[in-house]
Amino acid sequence: MGRLSIRPVLRLAPRLLLVGFGISALALADGSGGGSIRSGPAFTNDVEGSLVRAIVSLREQGLKHAMSEIDGVLDRNPNFRLGHLVKGDMLMARAGKPVAFASLSPANASVAPLQDEARVRLQRYLDAPRVDDPPAPVLQLGSSQPHVLVVDMTRSRLFVYANDLGRPRYVTDFYVSLGLNGSEKRAEGDQKTPLGVYRITEKRAKLPDFYGPNAYPIDYPNDWDKMQGRRGHGIWLHGTPSTTYSRAPRATDGCIVLTNDDLARLHKYVDVSKTPVVIVDRLELAKRPRWDAERDEFLATLDKWKKDWESRDTERYFTHYSTEFRSERGGMAGWKAQKRKVNAGKAWIKVGLEDVSFFSYPGDRKMMVVTFEQDYRSNNLSNKTHKRQYWIREDGRWRILHETVVS
Numbered sequence: 001m002g003r004l005s006i007r008p009v010l011r012l013a014p015r016l017l018l019v020g021f022g023i024s025a026l027a028l029a030d031g032s033g034g035g036s037i038r039s040g041p042a043f044t045n046d047v048e049g050s051l052v053r054a055i056v057s058l059r060e061q062g063l064k065h066a067m068s069e070i071d072g073v074l075d076r077n078p079n080f081r082l083g084h085l086v087k088g089d090m091l092m093a094r095a096g097k098p099v100a101f102a103s104l105s106p107a108n109a110s111v112a113p114l115q116d117e118a119r120v121r122l123q124r125y126l127d128a129p130r131v132d133d134p135p136a137p138v139l140q141l142g143s144s145q146p147h148v149l150v151v152d153m154t155r156s157r158l159f160v161y162a163n164d165l166g167r168p169r170y171v172t173d174f175y176v177s178l179g180l181n182g183s184e185k186r187a188e189g190d191q192k193t194p195l196g197v198y199r200i201t202e203k204r205a206k207l208p209d210f211y212g213p214n215a216y217p218i219d220y221p222n223d224w225d226k227m228q229g230r231r232g233h234g235i236w237l238h239g240t241p242s243t244t245y246s247r248a249p250r251a252t253d254g255c256i257v258l259t260n261d262d263l264a265r266l267h268k269y270v271d272v273s274k275t276p277v278v279i280v281d282r283l284e285l286a287k288r289p290r291w292d293a294e295r296d297e298f299l300a301t302l303d304k305w306k307k308d309w310e311s312r313d314t315e316r317y318f319t320h321y322s323t324e325f326r327s328e329r330g331g332m333a334g335w336k337a338q339k340r341k342v343n344a345g346k347a348w349i350k351v352g353l354e355d356v357s358f359f360s361y362p363g364d365r366k367m368m369v370v371t372f373e374q375d376y377r378s379n380n381l382s383n384k385t386h387k388r389q390y391w392i393r394e395d396g397r398w399r400i401l402h403e404t405v406v407s
Contacts, residue, residue, distance in 0.1 A: 043125075044172050045262060047073050047080065047245075051118075052125050054086065063094055080245040082114045113248030120156040120249050121175055131170035133285035135161060137197075137278050138168040139295045142357035142371065147269040148276045149237075151176065151256055152283040153183045153193065156249040158256065159283065160269050174266065177247035177257040183281055185220070185254055188232040193254050194220045195362040197369045198277045200237070200270055212239015212260045216270060218277050223404055224361070224369070224390055227326070237277070239263040280362045298358060298368060301391075301398045306351050314343045322392055322399040347379040366393040367401070 043049030050073045057066035070087045141163040150159040158176045161168035179193035198218040205214045215238035221230050239260040246259045305320045327335045352375035361367040368391040389403040
């Protein structure tokens with residue numbers, strides 16, 4: 001069969017919607033405003049690239065070329081279920097028959113997860129975030145953090161950013177499968193993916209085939225989760241079984257699942273115990289001036305907290321703490337009494353902050369999570385600690401809600 005234009009295809013199968021890829025894919029193929037692959041981001045994965053090129057080929061190079069792209073994918077990845085369904089739909093379109101994959105009837109409910117996978121994979125290139133704009137949650141990377149991983153629940157995407165003198169710089173991104181029941185994990189077994197700022201704690205290998213070649217657990221529940229009464233454990237980044245190329249966008253018990261190929265690619269961006277993982281409902285990319293202003297404001301706030309501590313003006317130092325402040329040892333009153341007692345014995349204080357990172361914390365409340373290496377020196381005590389703080393926006397300024405010594 002020779003080249004096939006999109007209009008005959010639509011006459012043969014009015015409900016085709018370009019092999020079931022929905023409105024976004026149709027807009028891409030027929031030029032109705034869905035975007036342009038040529039002007040979009042580079043393909044991060046050969047399989048995904050072939051899938052998207054196959055849809056473009058329906059308009060630009062015909063069904064024969066589109067079939068060639070899909071055949072190449074299946075030759076390399078015979079377990080790619082979405083690829084098989086796309087090929088089947090293309091064959092049915094060529095024969096002028098109804099396309100099962102495009103149908104939304106209950107009889108075809110089993111293909112709905114694959115329709116969702118097609119949608120989010122294609123949407124990455126139809127509605128691509130501008131990689132030159134900084135991710136709003138990532139405001140400062142510490143010197144010990146070469147990369148940060150940002151998981152976008154809505155897009156089913158994991159973005160990798162490099163540390164460029166403390167600022168995030170886009171590197172690449174991957175399709176991921178996430179919690180069957182969505183986001184905001186609260187309880188054991190709720191099959192939700194947590195929202196928050198975490199870190200990779202270890203690398204695990206020699207696991208059951210279900211997890212793929214290896215896994216990277218994160219530290220859910222973190223301090224903030226525990227304070228909010230959130231429970232559960234075992235949230236990992238991991239791969240797929242050897243019989244499965246990829247899973248649907250919402251298919252896990254809460255873990256973040258990549259294809260095994262992409263998990264292998266991710267490896268070089270992971271530093272165990274150092275790499276932050278930021279999980280958000282939808283990644284917002286900030287305009288540079290606004291992002292710079294928010295970053296600079298918080299850096300100035302952190303520096304003022306340090307200087308007021310060094311001044312030994314204890315009451316002024318207390319103004320940096322929220323009325324809701326909770327320390328590891330209890331509430332505000334006991335903590336203030338202990339600080340007054342300690343500071344009364346100081347002739348001088350010097351505080352050094354190194355390896356500072358801070359991230360805007362996902363959620364309804366405006367909050368920042370900060371980590372740093374603290375070098376505290378005074379006339380009668382010197383120590384070095386790794387500290388984490390949670391700051392909230394209160395009465396128009398940043399104040400500390402909780403702080404803890406990590407190590």
